[in-house]
Amino acid sequence: MDISHRDHLFSILHRFCSFSSLILSISMQIFIFFSNCHPIYLLIPTFLTLFFHHFLSPSETHLVDFSCLRPAKHLRVPIAFLLEHFTLVKRFDKESIAFMTKVITSSGIGEETYLPPALHLIPFSPTHEDTIQESHMLFFPTLDELFAKTKVLPQGIGLLVVNCSGFCPSPSLSSIVVNRYNMRPDVKSYNISGMGCGAGIIGIDIAKHFLERRKAKSYALVVSVQILSTGWYDGKDSRKLLLNCLFRMGCSAVLLTNQGKTDTFQPKYRLVHLLRTQNAYDDQAYNSAILEEEDEGKTGFSMERYIGKAVADLVKSHLTLLAPIILPWEERFKYVIYCLLHKKYVPGFTKAIKHVCIPPSSQPLIIKTVGKGLGLHENALEAVLATFHRYGNQSASSILYQMAYLEAKGKMKKSDRVLQLGIGSGLKCNSLVLECVRDFEIDLKANPWGDCLHQYPACMH
Incomplete structure (x- = not known):
């Protein structure tokens, strides 16, 4: 049973139980009133209504805190450095370099952005191991900082969602996090790929559905990462060269809970x-941003005009x-x-x-x-x-x-x-x-x- 179907059934069950408890409460109040019982008995259906409401209503979702990575200074790529790099790697023709130069210099991007070590090399030829190392470089400092700020142990996490659009290894990125932090055996882990800039909110949606069904204190962790080592395109298609110009390293981690203020913390x-x-049902929308292979056999992410x-x-x-x-x-x-x-x-x-x-x-x-x-x-x-x-x-x-x-x-x-x-x-x-x-x-x-x-x-x- 997929998540959406399960959520629909849960919603129907919740409405049915809420309606049933309301009917039961009204019926009991009518019975007590016409039975000439002591007025204190009228509190019984009220208590039952509040009881059912507490246990049937979904828990609220709170964001405890979040962390964002500031990459190491030596990974910085000033614009002049990047434009020179395009020329020295000898992977791009003059038209491609001219196009990327125009996009970068007119985009409003600054001098302090970052690229992974594999893309600093001349010529760049990133391997799978380079990309795995980049994921470690992004994940671990971000999560270490978040766990330190919130004082929540990795073993306390009940749900983990990791999203990365362009890199999907095996074992998965979520497994890398579980292995590194020795998370508990029953942690629910999800790995999202190909979802683009909207994937972080999708991860929070998954966490929300997980948390609202639990009355005991629970935590969910959503990690969003941009891994670039295998993402650069070195062909001639201008639609695919935009990723080289605008996308940079980054990682964020969000800790969510189903509890409000407690003795140990208060969410933000x-x-x-x-x-x-x-x-996605519309062909034009579906094809407007797509990963595809061009005529020379090179794969790149196209953004149509x-x-x-x-x-x-x-x-x-x-x-x-x-x-x-x-x-x-x-x-x-x-x-x-x-x-x-x-x-x-x-x-x-x-x-x-x-x-x-x-x-x-x-x-x-x-x-x-x-x-x-x-x-x-x-x-x-x-x-x-x-x-x-x-x-x-x-x-x-x-x-x-x-x-x-x-x-x-x-x-x-x-x-x-x-x-x-x-x-x-x-x-x-x-x-x-x-x-x-x-x-x-x-x-x-x-x-x-x-x-x-x-x-x-x-x-x-």
């Missing part, structure tokens, strides 16, 4: 809404479903009135959310266009633009680097809500709304922006 965030949609329109259509349909869920009543009312009048109206998402994290997957102009579609002022996109400038596109982990930026700048306050929007190949769009449940102080030493925060946002201009 509460999961409020999670929505997933996709357009029409991907902008495909993403815009996907996001529009997604927000149409999301808006009624999160917007206040007055915005919903305005939206309905404008629709009836056949007029265009952009709902005020800023009235429901304080911060937005979206994939920093392209040029600043495109990022600002997406923000405009959400009705956001350019200042609200500072974290997105800063993340792309400092770290490049790190696939699913980029959203957590934006969260870290907001925290480091002191912009995240108690009761603030943040919208995370992940867009992945397929195409699919996933959104997550988190609410900050407490104020907290930030240790910049454990924050990926600790060494450069004072430069932003000025250095982006």
Whole structure:
């Protein structure tokens, strides 16, 4: 039985039990009233209703904390170094080098991004072992920091989800983590590949379904990683050369629980809404971002010219479903009135959310266009633009680097809500709304922006 079918059955069972307990409670109250029993007996059905509600209602999901990797300084690739590297490796023709130079210099990416050791070599020829070593370099510092911050032992993890779009070894990446940290034998582990920038929210969705069915304290760990050693394309197809220009190393880890405030910790965030949609049934959307082999037999990840329109259509349909869920009543009312009048109206998402994290997957102009579609002022996109400038596109982990930026700048306050929007190949769009449940102080030493925060946002201009 797959997860979606099991979830559907659980939802039906939950509604049936809730309805049955309500009918039972009302029936008992009527019986007690007409039996002229002592009024104190009326408390019995009330107690039973509260009892059933407690044990049948799903547990809330909370985000305890998260960590993002700051790669080692010696892996830094300044733009001039990277452009020279393209020439020296002698894998690219002049047209390909000219195309990548134009994309990189106009993209808004900065001088502090990182590539794995195998791609620093001349000529680069990464092996499977190089890629495994890169995964170790990404996973272990990130998870060590998270376990140290939260004081949660690896043996306390009940669910592990690891996602990486382009590398799927055997044993799996999730098995590498389980083996390294000697996790318990009954840990549920999942390995997600090929899901792109939206995979982190998919991992949290899996964790949410795992946690909400448990009343005892449980933990889930979601790891998002961008592994590049075997991902570079050295052919002539410009659609596939974009990955070389924009994607960089990155890793994030999120610890989730089904418990709120306890004696040992209080989570930072509460999961409020999670929505997933996709357009994979549409051929154009399906083929707009795809891993394929070209005529010379070289494999690369293609991003078609029409991907902008495909993403815009996907996001529009997604927000149409999301808006009624999160917007206040007055915005919903305005939206309905404008629709009836056949007029265009952009709902005020800023009235429901304080911060937005979206994939920093392209040029600043495109990022600002997406923000405009959400009705956001350019200042609200500072974290997105800063993340792309400092770290490049790190696939699913980029959203957590934006969260870290907001925290480091002191912009995240108690009761603030943040919208995370992940867009992945397929195409699919996933959104997550988190609410900050407490104020907290930030240790910049454990924050990926600790060494450069004072430069932003000025250095982006």
